[in-house]
Amino acid sequence: MNTILDYQHYFLEYLTQKTINKEPKNLYEPISYILNLGGKRLRPVLVLMTAEIFGEDYKKALDAALAVEVFHNFSLVHDDIMDKAPLRRGKETVHEKWDINTGILSGDAMLINAYQLFENYESDTFRQLAMLFTKTAIEVCEGQQYDIDFETRDDVTLPEYLKMIEYKTAVLVGAAMQMGAIVANATEDCKKKIYDFGRLLGVAFQLQDDYLDAFGDPETFGKQVGGDIIENKKTFLYLKALEYANEEEAKQLKSLFTLNPEDPTEKIATVKMIFEGTGSKERTRKEIQKYTEEAFAVLEELKIKDDAKTLLKSFGQDLMNRTV
Numbered sequence: 001m002n003t004i005l006d007y008q009h010y011f012l013e014y015l016t017q018k019t020i021n022k023e024p025k026n027l028y029e030p031i032s033y034i035l036n037l038g039g040k041r042l043r044p045v046l047v048l049m050t051a052e053i054f055g056e057d058y059k060k061a062l063d064a065a066l067a068v069e070v071f072h073n074f075s076l077v078h079d080d081i082m083d084k085a086p087l088r089r090g091k092e093t094v095h096e097k098w099d100i101n102t103g104i105l106s107g108d109a110m111l112i113n114a115y116q117l118f119e120n121y122e123s124d125t126f127r128q129l130a131m132l133f134t135k136t137a138i139e140v141c142e143g144q145q146y147d148i149d150f151e152t153r154d155d156v157t158l159p160e161y162l163k164m165i166e167y168k169t170a171v172l173v174g175a176a177m178q179m180g181a182i183v184a185n186a187t188e189d190c191k192k193k194i195y196d197f198g199r200l201l202g203v204a205f206q207l208q209d210d211y212l213d214a215f216g217d218p219e220t221f222g223k224q225v226g227g228d229i230i231e232n233k234k235t236f237l238y239l240k241a242l243e244y245a246n247e248e249e250a251k252q253l254k255s256l257f258t259l260n261p262e263d264p265t266e267k268i269a270t271v272k273m274i275f276e277g278t279g280s281k282e283r284t285r286k287e288i289q290k291y292t293e294e295a296f297a298v299l300e301e302l303k304i305k306d307d308a309k310t311l312l313k314s315f316g317q318d319l320m321n322r323t324v
Contacts, residue, residue, distance in 0.1 A: 007045040014062045030094045030106040034073045037089045043176040044069045050180025053308040064179045067117040074110035077103050128182045136175040143168030156234050170202025193302050200295035205319050207288045210235040226268035232257040241280035292320045
């Protein structure tokens with residue numbers, strides 16, 4: 001088996017080969033720009049790794065891996081427009097570097113390009129990949145709409161929040177792994193189980209993101225710690241704190257999440273204190289562990305080699321314990 005770093009290297013080499021340099025430049029340059037901003041390349045690595053786990057050469061899965069990465073970055077371009085975000089991975093967002101119309105159009109082209117990449121597969125594989133991709137893309141859009149809706153709602157429940165992050169984040173992780181299994185012509189049972197493994201890890205991944213946003217190390221996290229608190233986002237930490245808060249704590253927390261102070265330092269410190277005092281911080285860590293262990297339970301049912309199971313388990317543990 002190759003290592004995670006090997007798969008990242010193989011994918012980045014392929015991404016470089018496939019960079020589109022043609023007219024009109026204002027359509028294609030933003031695409032190359034966003035795709036080359038970096039990132040963990042988590043999803044394409046999972047496609048390549050899963051294909052090899054089920055006995056296929058990773059090279060056959062490169063187009064599916066690229067399709068997943070192009071789609072993921074398309075969603076980021078449009079998310080940044082909706083969020084009015086000035087920065088992505090420390091650099092100007094596409095709509096800031098060019099303009100909003102360019103961001104919308106380049107994003108649209110990326111979505112179409114993602115579909116085009118599946119045309120490089122034989123008919124049955126193409127059909128399976130396209131069906132999974134369509135289902136996943138719709139769910140990601142639904143997750144994004146839930147996220148937008150939650151910004152103006154004061155009655156968001158934990159089950160609703162978990163459904164939102166499953167659709168917005170986790171289903172694409174599951175789909176990436178299932179695509180690798182499809183390319184490798186794995187059994188239906190294996191395709192279903194590897195999807196569930198990825199989906200459950202995806203939920204754990206997003207919960208870890210919530211946790212790190214509040215309690216991560218600014219030196220390693222790579223983003224402003226407390227960003228969700230500044231934006232008054234009702235994350236798992238917030239909802240869990242409300243569930244266990246006394247009347248005074250709940251009133252204070254709700255009040256703090258209506259404020260947008262020029263200097264948010266005190267607000268962040270107070271909210272974090274409530275997260276700790278209500279046990280929300282510790283309960284969030286336990287929830288991350290719960291979803292990771294559920295993923296590992298699915299993994300045990302998979303009929304794959306022991307070294308493959310070890311690689312996937314190590315990957316899941318790294319996600320749960322990451323600091324970035």
